[in-house]
Amino acid sequence: MDSLDAPTVWTMVAAALVLLMTPGLAFFYGGMTRVKAALNMLMMSFVAIGIVGVVWVLWGQSIAAGDEFVPGLAGNPFSDLGSIDALARGDLLLVGFSATFAIIAVALISGAVADRARFGAWCLFVPLWVTLVYAPVAFMVWGTGGLMRDGVIGRRLGEAIDFAGGTVVHINAGVAALVLCLVLGARRGFGTDQNQRPHNLPLVMLGAGILWFGWFGFNAGAAADGAQAGLIWINTLVAPGAAMLSWLVVERFRDGHATTLGAASGVVAGLVAVTPACANITPAWAIVLGACAGVASAFAVGLKYRLGYDDSLDVVGVHLVSGIVGTVALGFIASPAIGRAGLFYGGGPGLLAAQVVTVLVTVVFGGLVTWAIAALVDRTIGFRVDERSEVQGIDLGEHAETAYSFASGTSGQFSVRG
Template structure:
């Protein structure tokens, strides 16, 4: 086995842990009575998308010789029955990307959508949106060929600025619009219940992101550059977010710092192999500041993106992908004086954003027609976890024979969560 294969295998494990990390991150951000539901959305995405990837998702995600059009044929390697075993490591690496991308969307609909509706949406969305877009970007599709067609540098998207973050962010916006607002929606109305869970989740995401960005690196120098940029951009994102909060007269907090790190990670995803570390720091700083402002737009524009998938992933994904057009090695406008890269980066950004939003909107409307999408009002008000899943995130009752109640993040008998605002 080649050393690069070993590294890709290890990176697949790193990326796999990101989806449970996302479950913790999202679970800490919601109210205490919907933690199980929110975490189950991420876990169920792993199940649904993992199965679909093996059945036909991998086949759809690339164009074989002689293939063209919307996506690869879903039947050419159906069930991976005729696949060369030498390809399995790469196939597994692609599978964990598909899982985390789909799971990202779920943060937009926290507290109000049933599991069945989400499972139906996630399976159809992966089939009609993620698998084709992955083929466009990495599988020989139209985005990967833009540079050849236009006589410009090729589109740069190392690990998914378009295919993952813009794709999921646009889908989250469409799904949030169709789902409608939570009851009592407004600034400060739905506070995170657990700062520690958010911190642990963010740490696991950052940990796994090294494999996410560097999993296909083939040279030591390339891997090292990706590693440094994957450390530097989110570090600068933390600073950008906190400074922005202080300038706006807000108290700095761990939730903001964790969100700033995620913003920096998202922004560096397409760019980690094509920026000098100095420009990566600037990118992280810009992304952290921009996303800190962007998450408040939902209150002005009137859409309820519960956990700021749009404000983090769509916004930072757009920033990071377009930023390459200015600062990428050799071809960036400010580095090499070539405007062609900026052109193709912009085309890829808006192409994926529009396609994902429109198709996701249609899928969400069909799911709403079939299932109703939202849980009943009583269930939303009293908590999805107990009604829909028969589980609670925390047991506040003492064990048999115990003399003292178990401590928890909320007072016994109280439904008021303790945590920072978002």
């Protein structure tokens, strides 16, 4: 029996790191929501692992990376049905690695609809979104024949750069989150109820730490060699660090104090921004990019109150905004020593145009198809919980459980507050 080679071992480790990100996200989101919705947030992330894992092996991978089926848009869902052909080719491990990206992308969306989405409706939305939105966008950006790679747009503007999923994962999920916010509407008391604040900030910090840890596999999992892996590792360290610091500076001057929630959110914003760029920029530019992303997302999260959309846990402000920042920035700062040159290196407007068009295609395609899916789910089985469940708590209403038990007087009874 042949021994495992180093690239195979690293892919296995990286896939495990990325899979760990989804439980980390569950903690992050669970701490950010109210106490009476903490379990529901954990469940929405965990069930995504089960549903997406099965869907991806059966047909998701085929749509994302199979033979061209819809020109430029999607692979043949039956080409690797059940990944039998992938097993024969010996690249089944890559199916698992790509599945972890699809899983985290879906789980990210859940933060936008905290406290008010029916669990059954979420379980129906997940496979539809992975099949009709995530997998096609993955094909467009990464697949052979994909629109932005070597399809119509790629041939005219050159291949867009998205090394680890700035558009495929973060912009895609961010747009879907915005759509669901609009379809479901705001929580009762949105903008006025102080009880909608995070209930467990230590849990948020723990989740952010797990996310950062797993992100080294997320970004560096597809590294071609040791030199590229080293560059990605450093960029994945410094960009979120700079974003955290810039977010805290914004908070200090705007609000008078720096917060733990701001630190955790800043880290995630920096990680999102560096994801598409991690293999194509220098560490110095990674620091600048992270700092810019931290500022942009720190201001963006406040827009939901001005514009009136209830992005409960700031998925739009962090993932959509920082994803766009990181993707478009490549048109300026991509290093010619590592690939295509950005404008700051004399590379001309081609790369910038490719990056902008990729963002626009992802936003328009993802937004329209997500809206259709959400509307279908809402009109058939209903997407939002009833008023009673929302008021008493979605954990009780949807799962008949509570995250915590608090003593109430000396009667021996327990109740959940918040």
